[in-house]
Amino acid sequence: MNETLAALWQARYRENAPTEALAFSENATVRDLMAHRSVRAYLSEPLPAGALEIAVAAAQSAATSSNLQAWSVIAVEDPERRARLATLSGEQKHVAAAPLFLAWIADLSRLERLAQRHHTTADALDYTEAFMLATIDASLAAQNAVAAFESLGLGTVYIGGLRNHPEAVAKELNLPPRAFALFGLCVGYPDPAQPAAIKPxxxxxxxxxxxxxxxxxxxxxxxxxxxxxxxxxxxxxxxxxxxxxxxxxxxxxxxxxxxxxxxxxxxxxxxxxxx
Ligand SMILES: Cc1cc2nc3c(=O)[nH]c(=O)nc-3n(C[C@H](O)[C@H](O)[C@H](O)COP(=O)(O)O)c2cc1C
Structure with a gap:
């Protein structure tokens, strides 16, 4: 992204950046983050090899509550499955159009299996706190992945519509109990004919x-x-x-x-x- 920090600030807030903030104009990370825009028009071109893995490495590099790592992500490339998920998400055409769809999962099932293998209880997983923790972990991870994808020139849009039919989505993605699909993420090259703008x-x-x-x-x-x-x-x-x-x-x-x-x-x- 080669827009200046001053221009990005102006686009994000529709007012001039304070002088003190402009002291960080050379910081490419902040500029990339501020250049975010959701992309809803994609080329069909697949992602470059390794892009998914590097984004998941960025996601796994996010902080995680007590290192419990209570999340998973399901990569969906199969066009038919993407079409079914598009329908389940409220007929959102970008879900079918983007070459990659990631379903971000609040995942307490791995910890439960761990407890079972250790022949112990997993009572703490029943509490709202455990679900919140998994949701927070998954969200922090997903946003790191978004930042990584965007830094590679790819576009993304989150899909909260994935929660429209949680049980059908769980079935489609073969989720075990204690795994919940929080939101999706479309990923692909933005269609240059329909560029997205920075939303104030x-x-x-x-x-x-x-x-x-x-x-x-x-x-x-x-x-x-x-x-x-x-x-x-x-x-x-x-x-x-x-x-x-x-x-x-x-x-x-x-x-x-x-x-x-x-x-x-x-x-x-x-x-x-x-x-
Ligand atoms: C958790 C979450 C769920 C979202 N769900 C959808 C969705 O189902 N469909 C969609 O087109 N955009 C969705 N969005 C994108 C928001 O509409 C978008 O981020 C917001 O309008 C701000 O625009 P921007 O991302 O371009 O700055 C979602 C965003 C988040 C964070």
Missing amino acids: RLPQKAVLHREGYDAAAEESLIAEYNARADSFQREQGLPSRAWSEAMVRRIAKKEGLHGREIMHESLEKLGFPLK
């Missing part, structure tokens, strides 16, 4: 609190963001909309969860009692 985020002051939580300026910060997010929408040829309104619509009713309101039940069925 909330002003940093809305998310960065110092010494304690402070929402005093929140309303005006969100108003600023609404204007910036709306400009982005219009530049992208998308319908004009205020971020606030879209988010409020999304959270107003349980229907905004698109069927995922049964998650607790699904988790119990898949081996997570969440005590």
Whole structure:
């Protein structure tokens, strides 16, 4: 990625970078991270050899709670399986189009098998904390993989739609009990004919609190963001909309969860009692 830090900051926040931040302009890691954009249009060209393995090495290099390493990832290249997962994820065409789909798994099953081989109990795995831990581990790992893929010139998009039908997905991926598919990730070369843009985020002051939580300026910060997010929408040829309104619509009713309101039940069925 060869955009300057100043340009990336401007694109992310739609305001100038503070001078102190520009002191880090030569830092390629930060520039790569700030250049992130989700890609939903892919070429069919496969990934270069070794790309999956290097990304998983980056993923496994992430910190992991107590070194429990409570996650797995399933690489799906078979076009028919990708098509079925696209359907299960809410007919998201990029899942079928991208040459690689990764399903990120909160995986307590390996630890359970370990306990069984040691002829001991695994009572701690029944608790909500264990599921949270596995979810956190898997998410940290996945984001390292995303950073690695992006550094190789590949594009990605996470697929939360994979949680639309958790039991059917578990069946499709042959998951054992105590393994849960948290989200997917499409990976491939971005189609240069449909480039993705950097999507602005909330002003940093809305998310960065110092010494304690402070929402005093929140309303005006969100108003600023609404204007910036709306400009982005219009530049992208998308319908004009205020971020606030879209988010409020999304959270107003349980229907905004698109069927995922049964998650607790699904988790119990898949081996997570969440005590
Ligand atoms: C856990 C997670 C699940 C997501 N699920 C989907 C999805 O199912 N489909 C999709 O097109 N984008 C999905 N996204 C991508 C977000 O929509 C995207 O990250 C957000 O709009 C910000 O855009 P950006 O990534 O381009 O900055 C998901 C992102 C995350 C982190």
